[in-house]
Amino acid sequence: MSATTPAPPDWLQQQLATLLASPYIHFTQPPALPSGRRLGHGPVDLFSTRFNNLFTHDAAGTVAAQPADRARLKRALLALQRTWAPDAARFTPAADAEGRVEAAWTPRGAQGTVAVAASAGVREEGGARRIASLVLEGEPALFADREPGAGAGAE
Numbered sequence: 001m002s003a004t005t006p007a008p009p010d011w012l013q014q015q016l017a018t019l020l021a022s023p024y025i026h027f028t029q030p031p032a033l034p035s036g037r038r039l040g041h042g043p044v045d046l047f048s049t050r051f052n053n054l055f056t057h058d059a060a061g062t063v064a065a066q067p068a069d070r071a072r073l074k075r076a077l078l079a080l081q082r083t084w085a086p087d088a089a090r091f092t093p094a095a096d097a098e099g100r101v102e103a104a105w106t107p108r109g110a111q112g113t114v115a116v117a118a119s120a121g122v123r124e125e126g127g128a129r130r131i132a133s134l135v136l137e138g139e140p141a142l143f144a145d146r147e148p149g150a151g152a153g154a155e
Contacts, residue, residue: 004132006099007120013091013101015054015131016118021086022046024078047078056125061134063143073134076143083107083114083142094119114142 024047051074061068063076085105094100100119107114116138120131136143 002124004121004123007122007131009093009099009101011122011129012099012118012120013103016101016103017086017089017091019047019050019054019077020081020084022050024048024081047081048074051077053128054131055134056123056130056132059130059132059134061120061136063136064138064140066140068134073136075145076136079143079145080116080136083110114139116142 023045025045055070055073057070059070059073061073063072068076083105085108089103089105091101091103094102094117100117102115102117104113104115106112116136118137119135121133122129123132124130125132
């Protein structure tokens, strides 16, 4: 297992922007048809696929100063995605910390700007650079689950 190192800000920015712009598709599989046949697996959930390819199996971190396991990181990013406006988001390196990036945007349907800061530790897993630790800073409401079971899709 390789050591965890700080994520380069430009890499982190690109990965977060791509992940947050990825559609999240979650649905309940209908029961089997009377013939016993099932429908296909359904549409591809790009958000979960990219999340699984981007994060290590044991990823953890903090979200709005609260400890977060891998599942909580996914739910927080899904919650953030609800307000994310990819065309309006502006990333900048944080002035106070090396490796940290800040994103600011005006949420859809809102007039004010919101901001989030992120930093990550990465390591190689499965032959690829993956996030092993992620720190998300910002208003706790941006990362809050709004529906029971939100983000309960495939891990």
